[in-house]
Amino acid sequence: xxxxxxxxxxxxxxxxxxxxxxxxxxxxxxxxxxxxxxxxxxxxxxxxxxxxxxxxxxxxxxxxxxxxxxxxxxxxxxxxxxxxxxxxxxxxxxxxxxxxxxxxxxxxxxxxxxxxxxxxxxxxxxxxxxxxxxxxxxxxxxxxxxxxxxxxxxxxxxxxxxxxxxxxxxxxxxxxxxxxxxxxxxxxxxxxxxxxxxxxxxxxxxxxxxxxxxxxxxxxxxxxxxxxxxxxxxxxxxxxxxxxxxxxxxxxxxxxxxxxxxxxxxxxxxxxxxxxxxxxxxxxxxxxxxxxxxxxxxxxxxxxxxxxxxxxxxxxxxxxxxxxxxxxxxxxxxxxxxxxxxxxxxxxx
Amino acid sequence: xxxxxxxxxxxxxxxxxxxxxxxxxxxxxxxxxxxxxxxxxxxxxxxxxxxxxxxxxxxxxxxxxxxxxxxxxxxxxxxxxxxxxxxxxxxxxxxxxxxxxxxxxxxxxxxxxxxxxxxxxxxxxxxxxxxxxxxxxxxxxxxxxxxxxxxxxxxxxxxxxxxxxxxxxxxxxxxxxxxxxxxxxxxxxxxxxxxxxxxxxxxxxxxxxxxxxxxxxxxxxxxxxxxxxxxxxxxxxxxxxxxxxxxxxxxxxxxxxxxxxxxxxxxxxxxxxxxxxxxxxxxxxxxxxxxxxxxxxxxxxxxxxxxxxxxxxxxxxxxxxxxxxxxxxxxxxxxxxxxxxxxxxxxxx
Numbered sequence: 001x002x003x004x005x006x007x008x009x010x011x012x013x014x015x016x017x018x019x020x021x022x023x024x025x026x027x028x029x030x031x032x033x034x035x036x037x038x039x040x041x042x043x044x045x046x047x048x049x050x051x052x053x054x055x056x057x058x059x060x061x062x063x064x065x066x067x068x069x070x071x072x073x074x075x076x077x078x079x080x081x082x083x084x085x086x087x088x089x090x091x092x093x094x095x096x097x098x099x100x101x102x103x104x105x106x107x108x109x110x111x112x113x114x115x116x117x118x119x120x121x122x123x124x125x126x127x128x129x130x131x132x133x134x135x136x137x138x139x140x141x142x143x144x145x146x147x148x149x150x151x152x153x154x155x156x157x158x159x160x161x162x163x164x165x166x167x168x169x170x171x172x173x174x175x176x177x178x179x180x181x182x183x184x185x186x187x188x189x190x191x192x193x194x195x196x197x198x199x200x201x202x203x204x205x206x207x208x209x210x211x212x213x214x215x216x217x218x219x220x221x222x223x224x225x226x227x228x229x230x231x232x233x234x235x236x237x238x239x240x241x242x243x244x245x246x247x248x249x250x251x252x253x254x255x256x257x258x259x260x261x262x263x264x265x266x267x268x269x270x271x272x273x274x275x276x277x278x279x280x281x282x283x284x285x286x287x288x289x290x291x292x293x294x295x296x297x298x299x300x301x302x303x304x305x306x307x308x309x310x311x312x313x314x315x316x317x318x319x320x321x322x323x324x325x326x327x328x329x330x331x332x333x334x335x336x337x338x339x340x341x342x343x344x345x346x347x348x349x
Numbered sequence: 350x351x352x353x354x355x356x357x358x359x360x361x362x363x364x365x366x367x368x369x370x371x372x373x374x375x376x377x378x379x380x381x382x383x384x385x386x387x388x389x390x391x392x393x394x395x396x397x398x399x400x401x402x403x404x405x406x407x408x409x410x411x412x413x414x415x416x417x418x419x420x421x422x423x424x425x426x427x428x429x430x431x432x433x434x435x436x437x438x439x440x441x442x443x444x445x446x447x448x449x450x451x452x453x454x455x456x457x458x459x460x461x462x463x464x465x466x467x468x469x470x471x472x473x474x475x476x477x478x479x480x481x482x483x484x485x486x487x488x489x490x491x492x493x494x495x496x497x498x499x500x501x502x503x504x505x506x507x508x509x510x511x512x513x514x515x516x517x518x519x520x521x522x523x524x525x526x527x528x529x530x531x532x533x534x535x536x537x538x539x540x541x542x543x544x545x546x547x548x549x550x551x552x553x554x555x556x557x558x559x560x561x562x563x564x565x566x567x568x569x570x571x572x573x574x575x576x577x578x579x580x581x582x583x584x585x586x587x588x589x590x591x592x593x594x595x596x597x598x599x600x601x602x603x604x605x606x607x608x609x610x611x612x613x614x615x616x617x618x619x620x621x622x623x624x625x626x627x628x629x630x631x632x633x634x635x636x637x638x639x640x641x642x643x644x645x646x647x648x649x650x651x652x653x654x655x656x657x658x659x660x661x662x663x664x665x666x667x668x669x670x671x672x673x674x675x676x677x678x679x680x681x682x683x684x685x686x687x688x689x690x691x692x693x694x695x696x697x698x
Binding site: 066067069104131132142145146177179180182184185186187188190210211212213214215225226227228230231232234235236237238239240241242243244245 | 415453481
């Protein structure tokens with residue numbers, strides 16, 4: 001069962017509800033958390049026989065907007081769609097959570113409700129970015145805007161384990177995002193982190209990487225603080241969009257360009273569609289106990305569907321549990337984990 | 350006279366020397382600082398009658414590499430090409446300086462040798478980035494990797510004055526680079542700077558801007574710390590290059606795409622050339638007393654020529670003096686400036 005925050009995102013509840021409907025048609029069980037009336041009205045107008053599909057609706061009286069202070073909102077709004085969905089995940093009423101809402105609030109739910117993996121100081125948002133030869137896994141992309149060097153050290157270990165598990169690369173190359181390749185370059189945080197990463201034996205550190213060379217396959221994992229990572233990710237998106245816009249505009253300003261652009265337009269559309277199909281549609285929150293997928297706030301229907309499918313795929317493969325076991329071993333230490341497990345089992349019994 | 354650091358940059362001394370030769374043919378006076386033998390050998394092989402051109406060579410026994418600690422290198426290497434060129438600028442033997450070398454060292458020369466404008470706490474690197482409707486002036490792009498809110502406040506004033514003088518926009522819109530538009534978003538630095546910028550009456554602050562929307566003409570000036578700015582600038586360059594690479598690769602994987610790409614290739618080349626011609630080839634160091642232009646470390650010949658032409662244009666228009674007068678007024682305060690000028694004139698007499 002995938003719990004979906006029906007009230008999160010720029011086009012909520014329409015997009016989350018229609019996305020849920022789409023995957024339910026494929027047989028994926030979904031639970032929609034949000035305003036019952038609105039959800040039913042959207043479902044009714046989209047599919048008359050939706051009640052036969054594996055869709056559950058959980059009415060919630062509150063929502064968390066994009067403009068609210070994340071942790072405060074999560075603490076106060078007990079009946080918010082996102083909070084209720086996170087509780088369902090925690091109580092094992094759901095096996096994964098998807099939200100396109102306030103990303104800070106999703107992170108707060110991950111920490112305050114679902115809880116961190118033992119040993120992880122700060123959960124991070126990670127995503128693969130395509131490169132010339134494959135892809136590079138970048139983290140953190142926005143969960144922790146102010147970081148300490150030890151957080152970046154942990155991100156390097158988390159990223160390495162993720163890539164090892166996902167791609168089967170035995171010894172992934174880890175780079176640190178900086179304003180130059182030289183070891184003395186970077187903010188104080190980057191310089192301090194450089195020294196830590198260099199001495200960390202659990203990773204294969206290859207040095208600093210400039211954002212200009214991100215696509216040139218110099219590394220498998222890129223580590224940065226959430227602020228720099230978010231600037232990086234969004235500027236890539238913005239630039240890719242701008243370059244396509246610019247080409248289109250320039251071409252249509254000449255007659256011959258106009259004719260050529262008409263010819264290549266369907267080709268571009270096909271390319272774009274193919275590329276979009278490759279993307280996950282959402283990013284996984286790394287370092288929390290259960291699978292939480294953050295979809296883009298401005299997700300359209302196809303992106304949101306992909307985010308749910310991504311969550312479903314992860315859940316089916318038990319990916320998060322496998323990853324977390326590795327993270328516990330790497331970050332929590334074997335002995336400490338044994339003690340924590342014993343204490344937990346005592347409480348349960 | 351434009352002082353050129355002949356030993357700075359990835360392709361030094363070849364590119365700086367050939368760039369200087371090119372502009373000297375147009376009648377621009379240049380002084381090349383660096384290894385005399387190497388410079389003469391390049392000039393001899395490129396143009397037999399170069400001695401008739403307005404080229405001066407100043408032999409320097411040292412160079413500052415990309416891997417040296419900037420300020421230490423500037424302090425120690427008195428006979429480095431960059432240091433000598435900066436001294437020439439300070440002594441009015443040259444009217445502008447161009448270097449593609451270690452940007453930290455160029456900045457250190459700006460502060461330690463050429464000196465800051467009265468009232469400016471930290472010089473910044475600023476550059477126009479093209480947008481859908483025009484361009485946005487971004488600063489700082491790498492001079493100050495660790496900033497305080499008051500530096501960002503000054504960058505906002507410097508950027509506003511620059512845009513006012515360059516584009517004639519009376520009340521330029523100033524935005525702050527962040528990971529979200531909401532006022533509570535951003536690193537601690539950004540949040541603190543937001544409050545400062547909001548209360549600063551000398552600028553027209555329009556709030557936070559995400560890097561995704563950089564190209565959508567929401568602002569005329571974008572303020573950020575040098576680390577985030579550098580990540581932003583370089584990821585734009587890297588992404589634009591990658592998108593073009595990706596289109597080319599994908600198109601050549603189909604027969605019809607191959608034919609179309611052959612057809613549009615000359616068109617793309619023309620577009621690219623046109624766009625390159627619009628770019629300055631270098632960025633101005635803002636807030637120092639004389640014109641210093643930082644060219645890209647990996648500059649090719651045409652970029653380096655454009656950087657020299659940019660420096661020449663600025664010098665001819667007395668742009669830096671005009672800008673600095675405004676900056677002194679905005680940042681130094683009228684009374685204080687009068688005192689500083691009096692003291693200076695006393696020392697001179």
